[in-house]
Amino acid sequence: MTARIQTAADLKTYRQKLTAGRDPQKKTISVCAGTGCCAYGSTKLAAAFEQALGERKLQDQVQLRLTGCHGFCEQGPLVVIHPEGTFYRRVKPEDAGEIIDQTVQKGEIIERLLYQDVEGQSYRKEAEVPFYKNQMRVLLAHNGMIDPTTIDDYIAVGGYASLSKVLSGMKPEEVCTLIKKSGLRGRGGGGFPAGVKWESCRAAKSEDGVRYVICNADEGDPGAFMDRSLMEGNPHSVIEGMIIGAFAIGHPGKPEGYVYIRHEYPLAVERLGIALEQAREMGLLGKNILGSGLDFDIKINRGGGAFVCGESTALMASIEGQVGEPRAKHIHTVEAGLYDKPTNLNNVETWANVPLIIDRGIEWFTSIGTGDVSKNPWGGSKGTKIFALVGKVNNTGLVEVPMGATLRHIIYEIGGGIPGGKKFKAVQTGGPSGGCLPESMLDLEVDFDKLTEVGSMMGSGGMIVMDESTCMVDVARYFINFLAEESCGKCVTCREGLRQLGIIIERICAGEGREEDIQLLSDLSQTVAEASLCALGQTAPNPLLSTLKYFREEYEEHVKLKKCRAKVCKALIKFTVIEENCTGCLLCKKKCPSGAISGEKKEVHKIDQSKCIQCGVCHDVCKFNAIRVE
């Protein structure tokens, strides 16, 4: 660590010094150290590389770099050898020596570590793998390149240059206008134009000049990890965005910063903490940043695990030490938010976009995405969006695409389609309160407005793919119950409304649905959506309303025919023995946990329906395809 950087010129000199000392051709082993790969054992793998390099006395010639999430989490631990870009997946500690000997030193490829697609084709380089090739990685571009715990790595790739540009040559109002004209809309799900919010917050009255700048990192959607990966992999991009925001919104004055981050994200908290400390030491946070007169610092506030605290007013209540309950937003938080001061809250991904827009300009940013934002910041969706692609899809992981990419492009070209030759059924976008879209919508261009039009939403960017073995009623049941549990319970429509929706849908799945239930679900959903206090309640019925709209026949089958076509709802399925296939091998009888199967050796077995618990073990173990599910 060097002395404080006091001016924009200091930063430039420091960067030049850094890049001059770095050889872009130097052999580098990048090991993904995101949460996913760490869970697969990348920490041990990195230690094995370190040891192997030591044994070969190569520590000086070859650099080992632990980076943030590369995105292809399903194939972890991931290793990329630079400068060639050789891409290895599922790498084990015992492979470390071989990789150094063969690939790093001789440039030879180890075939077994290469990624193979479903057709069996292998890919040598990261950039050639369809999962990466079909993306547009702008925000995630540096995730695989830099060590998130080293500020020098970020500065070397141009980090903090945007901040320097802003502080040394722009007026705060100009920055607000620029962000507004870029058409950047809130990545947390609302899609509100960030520049408009910044301007309103700047214009709002603050007696003592205090204005709060908050980063919402309370990413709580099941299966979503975009924000986590950004914070773990490139924390300085978020910090830089926030400092620029603080200048634009609160300078001259007393801007103060908070990052509200889930306590369940220990690695992100740790890396963000390190990054803040390093930025402070360098003088990029604190008093008189880069000689501009801007004083600004950021505190980390850890959330206690309530999903509802991702809602902006509940989040602010939580920072204040109050119960995390939302309030009505008739008075906007830009006027009276945290501690009743003007407060500007943006999501992690929104903040990370800011330095990019400043650096590359509005023209670049508006050339990506949909619509026209030149006259109206709501006129389109610009830039890229990161999605957490999960569920019944071959390549799961983090995916960054331009706004307007079709669902088909994301699911098939990047995601590699549905595994096991099964048929696509639905995709849920936008997290638990998003809608489930059917196959006919696969060519929908994904942006804020188009998703809302068809009854779903962008949300923070969760994308769950479902195949034909998914029961849509069961999916709605799961999400309604999740949201009922996560409702803060303040208003009756959300608390009691979701509980009642849960009761009705549970009853339908249990085969006890009544004729009038479908209408009741629909009516009650309308009330919950229209009469609830905050966005959690207002969007909670989306999974139900969208499945009722696009998959109504499944509800009708459950209620009228007591049938679950996906064979998921246990009360509606029956296991029986196909007599002509049964060899009397005794296996199902042995495995049945409820003793429901009878029969002697070499005799046809029988399932006692009164004892059967529909666990499906008999079906799974039978080698002769002799168990029927209906």
Next chain:
Amino acid sequence: MTVKFKIQGRTYEGTEGESLLGAIRRYGYEVPSLCYHEAVSPYGACRLCLVEVQKGKRRKLTTSCNYPVMEGIEVFLDTEKVVKHRKMVFQLHLAAAPAAKNLKELAAEYGVTSTPFQPADEKNECILCGLCNRVCDEVVEANAISFAGRGTSKRMESPYDETAETCIGCGACVYVCPTDCIGMQEEKNIRTIVRWHRDLPMQTCKTCGRPFAPTFQLNEFAKRVNLDRSRFENCPDCR
């Protein structure tokens, strides 16, 4: 600042930022509510005071208690939308608090006498409106009770559902509770606030000998106004 706004097409005056529900009632219109009280801040939990508000081009359904009066807004009561959703809200309340008598009466006034929903605890009377909590915090400043839990397990409680140690037994919560589910008793010179498990011995009046207020409450008052404790020994009648 005085502003002009419309209710049902007629123009009225109000103070900018005041509760819309308060203003609506001031001008003689009826809108049901259970969680609103003019002495405390609005909360927006019972969702019964729904109205439609037109502001500029946008018209939306909102609760009126926590909606601030603004220049130029137009308020519509009893529209088809309001009536439809309010009915559903009443039905939800009836299922959540089946034993709340006052709730049943209010719902009946609006034509809702049954609910299609499965009732929760048959004995439950509390609608979680939070009025007791707000009056205790904002008016009495005793901060004796609070919400605990979240979502469907949310409840109003004394800390850990044990004795509310800072409760002064004033009974303000009992007074504001719309469903009368807190309970206050006096027996053998002990005042009990049933729901908060608080038993407080009463002080007897030095002059007439009648028990008139919990000793703990008088101690608290003496401390707050910084007066000698001896000034609190007579009942209001004998002072």
